[in-house]
Amino acid sequence: MSVHGGALSPFRLPAPDAAALVRWPARFGRRFLVFVDVEEEFDWSAPLDRANRSVTAIAALPQAHARFADHGIAPVYLIDHPVVSDAGAVDLLRGVLADPRVGLGAQLHAWVTPPFAAPQPGDTYAGNLPPALEAAKLDTLTDRLTDAFGRAPIAYRAGRYGIGPATAAALVRRGYRVESSVRARYDYSADGGPDFSRVGSAAFRLGDLIEVPLTTSFTGRLRRRGAGLYPALGRLPLARGAFATAGLLQRVALTPEDMPIAEACAAVRVAVEEEGHGLISLSFHSPSLVPGHTPYVRSTADLARLWDWWRQMTALLESLAVRPATLAEVIAAADAPDN
Known part of the structure; x- marks a missing residue:
């Protein structure tokens, strides 16, 4: 959505054409990649405020990383400005990033990353900012991450999935290789954000970047019609909920946050067995690693459910012969000559 130039026009990412899709080499097999949005704590029900910069939950990240490492998983940590600006958080993260398999990325929360300008409608989505301001914020974050960890971030996610028409080129100019802001089959345009409803879960070329969308699949008896039917249902009151309850159609993104494990496992089976995706994100x-900081983990019981979600998910992926990938392996496979 362009809001600083006058006209209100949402950023609608088109479906990639066949030539843009990444064709994973046979030796890559079927793999999965875990992204972690490493960010400050704030009240998700309140307006976003640049004063919210507390990062106490980072203390739980080393133990969480050890759990993932025990299963051979090397997450991509997408770190934002309040986190990399906190000396204690940086010290903890240096230990995590000492694992050479781990990926380092940047997550741009526009509302807490300098330089700042007078607030405008829609500007919590960084892609809505004037390109020069978006680029300046990206420089601030990229430079701070590079200084803190001795290596440059090469993966990116915009806070609130808020990429825009100038984002990809800005990332390429700064050495980024992987973009991960696309939440497949989601549309945030009603709130001023981007529209990804036409984009599926397959990795594709976004200019010179490798776009790795958050894997989202339709489940239910009408799942093969989901790409067209689900947006139409959104125009009818309560229709999406009714179709999900009836087992007809449900949209499921692969995250333990507000996605029950049974539905997530069904979505993985669709993504792997029916849609044939070589990379699951x-x-x-x-x-969410500490109760009370997100709507998804309010109690110790919620946290236990989150870890049980990961236990069941990793067991399913293993049973389907979907192995963990590192960020470096994904880039190497996408850069293979047959691509």
């Missing part, structure tokens, strides 16, 4: 927010 999963994601969650680091504040």
Whole structure:
């Protein structure tokens, strides 16, 4: 959505054409990648405020990383400005990033990343900002991450999935290789954000970037019609809920946050066995590692459910011969000559 130039026009990402799709080499097999949004804590029900910069939940990240590492999983940590600006958080993360398999990425929360400008409608989505301001914020974050960890981030996610028409080119100019802001089959345009409803879960070329969308599949008896039917149902009151309850159609993103494990496992089977995706992408927010910081983990029981979600998910992926991938392996496979 362009809001600083006058006209209100949402950023609608078109479906990639066949030539843009990444064709994974046979030796790559079937793999999965875990992204972690490493960010500050804030009240998800309140307006976003640049004063919210607390990062106490980062203390839980080393133990969480050890759990993933025990299963051979090397997450991509997408770190934002409040986190990389906190000396204690950086010290903890240096230990995590000492694992050479781990990926380092940037997550741009526009509302807490300098330089700042007078607030405008829609500007919590970084892609809505004037390109020069979006680029300046990206420089601030990229430079801070590089200084803190001794290596440059090469993966990116915009806070609130808020990429825009100038984002990809800005990332390429700064050495990024992987973009992960696309939440497949989701549309945020009603709130001023981008529309990804036409984009599926397959990795594709976004200019010179490798786009790895958050894997989202339709489940239910009408799942093969989901790409067209689900947006239409959104125009009818309560229709999506009714179709999901009836087992006809449900949209399921691969995250333990507000996605029950049974539905997530069904979505993985669709993605792997029916849609044939060679790379599955999963994601969650680091504040969910401590009860009380996100709507998804309010209690110790919720946290136990989150870890049980991961236990069941990793067991399913293993049973389907879907192995963990590192960020470096994904880039190497996408860069293979047959692509």
